[in-house]
Amino acid sequence: MSIAVCWFRKDLRLNDNPAWGSACSNGAVIPIFVLEPSLLESTSQRKKDVLFSNLIALQFELESVGGYLLTLYGPSKEVLPSLLSDWKATSLHFNKDHAPAAKERDKVICESLNIDQHGHWGNLILPPGTVVSGSGSVHKVFTPFYKKWVTIDKVSAYESPTANFHTQPRISESLQPIRETPSFETGSSGAYQRLKNFLPKISEYETDRDYPSINGTSLLSSDLHFGTIGPREVLELVGNETEHSASFIRQLAWRDWYAHLMDLSPEIVLSPANPVYKKIEWRNDVDDFDNWVQGKTGYPIVDAGMRELMETGFMHNRVRMITGSFLVKHLLIDWRWGEKYFRHTLIDGDTSQNVGNWQWVAGTGFDASPYFRIFNPIRQSEKFDKEGTYIRKWIPELSALNSKQIHSPWEISDEELNEVGVRLGTNYPFPIVDHSFARERCLETYKAARAN
Ligand SMILES: Cc1cc2nc3c(=O)[nH]c(=O)nc-3n(C[C@H](O)[C@H](O)[C@H](O)COP(=O)(O)OP(=O)(O)OC[C@H]3O[C@@H](n4cnc5c(N)ncnc54)[C@H](O)[C@@H]3O)c2cc1C
Structure with missing residues (x-):
């Protein structure tokens, strides 16, 4: 008898899942998920709660079609080979992952197995290697990549096939308890619902997507990360025909592009993609970093973003750009510190x-924002949170300031601040660095790195 093991990873869904499709057509299926201790250790509790909640949803989905999800615990390199051999599995099915550590893990496991292995690309719209420049490599600039990307035929999303389940070969390891139930519906049903809620707003996407106080984006990024919905299915449900839908789908092309770049150049996890910036002399001041993390920089838009992140595990894209730029360019703290904290x-x-x-x-990246473009956090705040609605939500101590004052409270007289109960240095910090000074310091530092 053929026994096909389907190894779920960042594809916690049955629809539009090529690994699931190929397992179901290759014998009696054993669906598994491996809880990797090293990944669990490096993941925040909130993200683990979302993972566990998505796994429970997948388990229900599998049970609803007469099956089960077998969860295993341990380094997959150690756990899988012996279990597959004990179960006399004849094939292994999974969706490939372009992240360097996952690629390395999969290589070791696949080399140690003596059974059929079916690796698919299920979590991107187009797989690495399919969108290439004239030189046969990944475009290093997004626009030509995108122009090519739109012209390439996409594989349609699959419907979930009928599965014939093998008898569950052992009892699942229990998941760690969920500490805080996610504030949104998880699993594929949650992802479809989010997409459904977003579709009527798509005509406003291009104009609304930059404003953090407007609920104008899809909020699908966590679903796409855990794979509770497939990006090809999103593309099909949204369509790419109108100007509005194309503007949204373009973001999914950015997602593909970053994945293709990482697949080609795994060293960019730790190293600037543009080697000119290898020698930036970062200040890496630990107290400044801590103030940034805690949302205590004294710049309201930066602090609002960092507090949103700490309280919810999410941050609006525009504010990610502002807070990221502030850390790197105003505080001269290595982008890798911020990347690690965000991740x-x-x-x-x-x-x-x-x-x-x-x-x-x-x-420092491919097609990156030029080094001399230094976001002014006050102008960004005035432009993208004009009324201060987003700031008031996350920094209630500033909520009595009017929409002109709220972007730079240090410019207001003590009397006016007193009237609204803001005491700088006591209940809200002074700016930890002056914008003009930081701008000049950044330009000099980047120029010095370029000259080296
Ligand atoms: C410093 C920084 C760090 C980021 N880190 C991550 C991350 O770890 N994971 C992540 O998924 N996104 C990341 N983004 C991109 C972006 O901020 C999020 O994808 C977006 O905010 C998610 O909200 P949404 O699903 O409502 O997006 P929408 O605007 O509805 O976009 C739809 C989808 O397109 C993709 N997308 C949108 N913007 C981008 C982008 N700039 N780059 C790549 N894909 C994009 C996402 O998959 C997103 O879910 C980061 C952006 C910045 C500036």
Whole structure:
């Protein structure tokens, strides 16, 4: 009898899942998920809660079609080979992962197995190697990548096939208890619901997506990270025909692009993609970093973003750009510190997406924001949170300031601050660095690195 093991990883769904499809057509299926101790250790409790909640949802989904999800605990390199041999499995099915550590793990496991192995690309719209420049490599600039990306035929999303389940070969390891139930519905049903809620807003996406106080984006990033919905299915449900839908789908092309770049150049996890910036002399002041993490920089828009992140595990994209730029360019703290903190704390924290975006913000990446573009946190705040609604939500101590004052409270007289109960240095900090000074310091530092 053929026994096909389907190893779920960042694809916690049955629809549009090529690994699941190929397992179901290769014999009696054993669906598994391996809880990797090293990954659990480096993940925030909130993200673990989302993972466990997604796993429970997948378990229900499998039970509803007569099956089960077998959860195992331990380094998959050690756990899988012996179990597959005990079960006399004839094939292993999984969706490939482009993150360097996952690729290395999969290579070791696949080399140690003597059974059929079916690796698929299920978590990107187009797999690495399919969108290439004239020189046969990944475009290093996004626009030509995107122009090519839109012209390539995409594989349709699969419907979940009927499965014939093998008898459950052992009892599942129990999941760690969920400490705080996620504030949103998890699993595939939650992902579809989010997409459904977003579709009526898509015509406003291009204009609304930059404003953190407007609920104008899809909020699908965590679903796409855990794979509770497949990006090809999102593409099909949204369509790419209108200007509005194309603007949204373009973001999924960025997602593919960062994944393709990481697949080609895994060293960018730790190293600037543009070697010109290898010699930046970072200040790496630990107290400044801590103030940034805690949302105590004295710049309201930066602090609001960092507090949103700490309290929810999410941050709006525009504010990610502002807070990231502030850390790197105003405080001259190595982007890798920020990347690590974001990856640990964000519920959508994802190696390729986070590294790609951090390198963009730092100006060190492929097609990055130029080094001399230094976001002014006050102007950004006035432009993208004009009324201060987002700031008031996350920094209630500033909520009585009017929409002109709220972006830079240190410019207000003590009398006016007193009237609204703001005491700088007591209940809200003074700015930890002056914007003009920080801007000049950053330009000099980057120029020095370029000259070296
Ligand atoms: C410093 C920094 C770090 C980031 N880290 C991550 C991360 O770890 N994981 C992550 O998924 N996104 C990351 N992003 C990208 C972006 O902020 C989030 O994908 C987005 O905010 C998620 O919200 P949404 O799903 O409502 O996005 P929408 O605007 O609805 O976009 C739809 C989808 O497109 C993709 N997308 C959108 N913007 C980007 C982008 N700039 N780069 C790549 N893909 C994008 C995401 O998958 C997103 O879910 C980061 C951005 C910055 C500036």
